[in-house]
Amino acid sequence: MNRRFRIGPSLVTLAAILYFFVPLYAAFQFSLQMKRGELSLAAYGSVFQDGVFINALTFSILASAAAILFGALLVVPTAYWVRLRLPKLRPVVEFISLLPLIIPSVVLVFGQIRMFGSSSILPLTTSDWGTNLLLVIGYVVLSLPYMFRAVDNGMAAIDIATLTEAAESLGASRARIVFTIIFPNIRAAVVSGAFLTFSICLGEFAIASLLNRSAFGPYMVQLGQDRAYEPAALAIMSFALTWVLMGLMQAFANMKPGQGLFRLPFQKKSPRP
Amino acid sequence: MPYLSFTFIFLIAPVSYLVIGAFQSPDGRFTFDNMAGLANPQIAASYWLSIRLSFASALIGTVTGLLLAHALILGGMPVWIRRALTTFSGVASNFAGVPLAFAFIATLGRLGLVTVTMKDLLGINIYGMGFSLFSFWGLAITYLYFQMPLMLLVITPAIEGLKKEWREAAESLGASDSQYWRLVGAPVLAPSVLGCFLLLFANAFGTLATVIALTGSNFSVVPILLFQQIRGNVLYNPNLGYALALGMILIMSVSNFLYLFLRQRAERWQK
Amino acid sequence: MSLLTIRSLVKSFGANTVVKDFDLHMQDSEFISLLGPSGCGKTTVLRIVAGFETPSTGSVEIDGQNVTGLRPNQRKIGMMFQSYALFPNLTVAGNVAFGLKVSGVSASETTRRVDEMLAMVGLSGFGARYPYQLSGGQQQRVALARAIAPRPRVLLLDEPLSALDAKIRVALRGEIRAIQRELGITTLFVTHDQEEAMAMSDRVVVMNGGRAEQVGTPDEIYNRPASRFVAQFIGALNMLPATLRDAATGMVETPIGPLSLERSLPQSNGTALTLAFRPESLRLIADGEALPPQNFSGRLMTREFLGAIVRFRAEVAKDLTLGIDCFNRTGETLPQIGHEVRLGIPAQEILVLN
Numbered sequence: 001m002n003r004r005f006r007i008g009p010s011l012v013t014l015a016a017i018l019y020f021f022v023p024l025y026a027a028f029q030f031s032l033q034m035k036r037g038e039l040s041l042a043a044y045g046s047v048f049q050d051g052v053f054i055n056a057l058t059f060s061i062l063a064s065a066a067a068i069l070f071g072a073l074l075v076v077p078t079a080y081w082v083r084l085r086l087p088k089l090r091p092v093v094e095f096i097s098l099l100p101l102i103i104p105s106v107v108l109v110f111g112q113i114r115m116f117g118s119s120s121i122l123p124l125t126t127s128d129w130g131t132n133l134l135l136v137i138g139y140v141v142l143s144l145p146y147m148f149r150a151v152d153n154g155m156a157a158i159d160i161a162t163l164t165e166a167a168e169s170l171g172a173s174r175a176r177i178v179f180t181i182i183f184p185n186i187r188a189a190v191v192s193g194a195f196l197t198f199s200i201c202l203g204e205f206a207i208a209s210l211l212n213r214s215a216f217g218p219y220m221v222q223l224g225q226d227r228a229y230e231p232a233a234l235a236i237m238s239f240a241l242t243w244v245l246m247g248l249m250q251a252f253a254n255m256k257p258g259q260g261l262f263r264l265p266f267q268k269k270s271p272r273p
Numbered sequence: 274m275p276y277l278s279f280t281f282i283f284l285i286a287p288v289s290y291l292v293i294g295a296f297q298s299p300d301g302r303f304t305f306d307n308m309a310g311l312a313n314p315q316i317a318a319s320y321w322l323s324i325r326l327s328f329a330s331a332l333i334g335t336v337t338g339l340l341l342a343h344a345l346i347l348g349g350m351p352v353w354i355r356r357a358l359t360t361f362s363g364v365a366s367n368f369a370g371v372p373l374a375f376a377f378i379a380t381l382g383r384l385g386l387v388t389v390t391m392k393d394l395l396g397i398n399i400y401g402m403g404f405s406l407f408s409f410w411g412l413a414i415t416y417l418y419f420q421m422p423l424m425l426l427v428i429t430p431a432i433e434g435l436k437k438e439w440r441e442a443a444e445s446l447g448a449s450d451s452q453y454w455r456l457v458g459a460p461v462l463a464p465s466v467l468g469c470f471l472l473l474f475a476n477a478f479g480t481l482a483t484v485i486a487l488t489g490s491n492f493s494v495v496p497i498l499l500f501q502q503i504r505g506n507v508l509y510n511p512n513l514g515y516a517l518a519l520g521m522i523l524i525m526s527v528s529n530f531l532y533l534f535l536r537q538r539a540e541r542w543q544k
Numbered sequence: 545m546s547l548l549t550i551r552s553l554v555k556s557f558g559a560n561t562v563v564k565d566f567d568l569h570m571q572d573s574e575f576i577s578l579l580g581p582s583g584c585g586k587t588t589v590l591r592i593v594a595g596f597e598t599p600s601t602g603s604v605e606i607d608g609q610n611v612t613g614l615r616p617n618q619r620k621i622g623m624m625f626q627s628y629a630l631f632p633n634l635t636v637a638g639n640v641a642f643g644l645k646v647s648g649v650s651a652s653e654t655t656r657r658v659d660e661m662l663a664m665v666g667l668s669g670f671g672a673r674y675p676y677q678l679s680g681g682q683q684q685r686v687a688l689a690r691a692i693a694p695r696p697r698v699l700l701l702d703e704p705l706s707a708l709d710a711k712i713r714v715a716l717r718g719e720i721r722a723i724q725r726e727l728g729i730t731t732l733f734v735t736h737d738q739e740e741a742m743a744m745s746d747r748v749v750v751m752n753g754g755r756a757e758q759v760g761t762p763d764e765i766y767n768r769p770a771s772r773f774v775a776q777f778i779g780a781l782n783m784l785p786a787t788l789r790d791a792a793t794g795m796v797e798t799p800i801g802p803l804s805l806e807r808s809l810p811q812s813n814g815t816a817l818t819l820a821f822r823p824e825s826l827r828l829i830a831d832g833e834a835l836p837p838q839n840f841s842g843r844l845m846t847r848e849f850l851g852a853i854v855r856f857r858a859e860v861a862k863d864l865t866l867g868i869d870c871f872n873r874t875g876e877t878l879p880q881i882g883h884e885v886r887l888g889i890p891a892q893e894i895l896v897l898n
């Protein structure tokens with residue numbers, strides 16, 4: 001099949017590459033034109049000098065990090081326990097983890113606002129910290145499908161049940177098993193789930209906007225309405241950041257136990273044989 | 274179990290609240306009025322617009338993504354091109370939302386690079402011809418930027434699952450290229466392609482941030498209408514808002530479940 | 545005129561030549577196996593005959609027609625694959641009908657032929673099932689029915705039994721051979737399993753490094769291997785270094801003493817030779833039995849009970865052990881490990897390798 005129609009596939013591929021490349025080039029080009037008549041990085045400088053930008057970005061990074069931590073703490077023990085002890089619950093747990101793909105974030109936050117609004121038993125939206133908490137919770141829910149799948153795949157790859165039995169037969173305690181055997185082995189999976197969560201939450205708009213948080217997503221939308229060149233600069237930076245996150249995720253996903261971008265304190269480096 | 278309690282409190286309960294609310298009148302009695310209210314011209318137009326836009330963007334995404342996947346996998350492209358585009362697709366399919374809108378404003382906006390270049394070099398004023406980035410087709414083209422890569426990623430396993438031996442067996446039995454595709458290739462791929470189309474449809478249907486960043490709140494697809502309802506109760510009836518949300522959930526569920534069902538069916542074949 | 549003729553075939557992938565100057569003339573209704581280790585070029589030869597690969601030089605003729613430049617779908621061949629390669633979207637009947645349908649055979653004729661083929665492979669009544677509902681053996685039967693339904697001129701089998709369980713493999717190879725005989729269809733079979741090749745074939749082509757080392761009946765290949773490679777590849781073999789003392793009478797000097805091969809050899813005196821013989825050629829000589837002309841002693845080191853056969857290894861000189869296969873006959877007691885034994889071998893069963 002290699003001998004026929006090479007022109008067709010080449011044209012299709014070329015067209016796709018053009019379609020992918022042109023908007024990036026256009027945004028980049030546009031972002032350099034802030035100063036009339038010359039190409040400069042002024043738009044980038046202007047973005048970084050904006051205190052609101054720094055605040056919004058910091059807030060979103062913190063919220064995303066909290067969502068990652070919360071999500072991992074929720075998903076890892078659950079996935080482990082379900083694989084080991086409650087395989088019957090597996091379809092239920094998996095189904096729930098997929099629900100956020102079906103329920104748009106607008107709908108989710110709508111429900112949460114009504115549920116935890118001022119007149120409810122758990123009025124989270126009345127206080128600032130409560131609203132922040134609700135935002136993080138929203139992000140945890142939003143990233144649940146990705147986190148769960150990443151962790152569950154990681155556990156599937158390393159026969160959790162046998163490893164646990166092997167460790168128990170050698171006399172290890174349950175906590176020791178989780179921290180010295182299970183976690184190091186699925187670390188790559190957790191990290192890749194974390195990066196995915198981060199890339200979803202950092203620029204998230206609907207939940208942040210409806211909870212009136214001054215997060216990065218609403219900030220970008222506002223900037224898009226007020227300014228011309230800065231949004232293009234932001235688009236380029238976001239795209240670069242997404243690349244970096246995906247690259248890191250791939251690196252972690254392909255990483256084998258023992259080699260590492262970072263090492264956990266309880267892991268001693270073993271001498272090469 | 275913390276997982277079940279957490280998801281119950283923060284996912285299932287809020288959504289159930291909306292679902293139940295969709296069948297209640299403001300004073301708490303059971304009613305179908307809200308669901309019937311979805312037929313109100315403003316809401317119905319909104320759904321119709323969303324469905325048309327999602328359908329168009331999913332269709333274009335499916336066709337172009339399929340063409341691209343076919344070209345990369347079966348068209349004898351060098352491996353490095355294939356790998357580069359696959360990695361890029363991983364990024365681009367996650368590059369939705371606000372920054373994507375900005376990039377397209379710089380490309381096809383009134384002062385966008387492509388708009389200006391076409392006018393200066395070719396004398397074609399696309400805005401003069403009725404095109405606008407902030408319209409139906411402008412949005413469809415923008416959506417394509419994450420739809421096509423997503424299609425490439427989800428359809429690749431299915432195309433790779435077309436075994437070389439099937440083609441060879443067909444050829445040895447005397448089948449021509451088109452006979453192979455008509456009798457074997459296309460029927461084997463069909464459930465996967467249809468499934469992926471539905472996934473793309475759902476993906477477009479739920480898109481909010483890109484639309485807001487491109488059009489403000491002027492382009493009233495369902496998520497925008499709901500967004501405005503939450504913001505300011507533009508429907509003047511909270512329970513009607515619940516019905517609006519339920520309608521979204523239903524459309525998303527149907528397309529996602531069909532996607533999962535078709536994928537399962539396709540996997541059964543490809544063992 | 546032979547039905548399938550392969551002339552001076554050469555196939556190179558870049559600098560790597562995988563088939564070198566390969567010739568084969570197949571008679572009508574003949575069953576020939578291409579046998580060899582992986583990477584020997586046997587599959588490439590088959591794929592060139594099928595038309596999936598183009599030869600670098602050389603030609604393929606079917607029925608006197610040069611098909612070298614024809615596409616696979618114009619060659620009227622049938623093919624079976626290791627992975628069955630059944631079309632997953634079609635039923636069993638749909639698969640078998642495929643070749644008939646694409647060549648425009650009428651619907652009624654197609655139905656009749658499909659029923660006939662399914663009956664032939666013992667799957668009558670399975671027509672409405674889908675491939676994923678069948679076992680491996682059943683799938684491969686369907687693949688056979690599909691391959692022969694359009695009445696191909698040549699049937700090509702690419703390791704069709706390798707993916708199956710041992711028992712089914714043996715049953716199916718008998719069935720394939722029986723159907724091949726019944727239809728009189730010329731068949732080229734690729735395998736790395738020598739037992740399969742021996743059991744099924746009229747002739748076997750032993751391939752090594754892209755070349756045909758020997759073409760012959762299973763009997764010839766086993767008993768008169770033409771090269772050291774063939775001798776070593778087929779069956780188990782004992783090897784014994786030797787020096788030729790007298791070419792006229794076939795006297796050689798070996799680590800186990802002088803042996804007479806009882807025939808004249810073409811090599812000159814003093815040449816280093818390798819003697820080879822099968823484990824079943826060696827005989828344990830019971831006490832009091834008359835000694836044959838070629839005999840020597842050894843000590844039994846290991847004993848493997850294999851059912852019909854008991855396999856010994858005996859040390860016959862320092863660092864030199866030989867395998868001995870004995871039939872397990874009831875009432876006959878075989879010696880135990882550690883025993884000193886006397887071994888005999890008929891001179892004509894000793895092969896001389898250079």
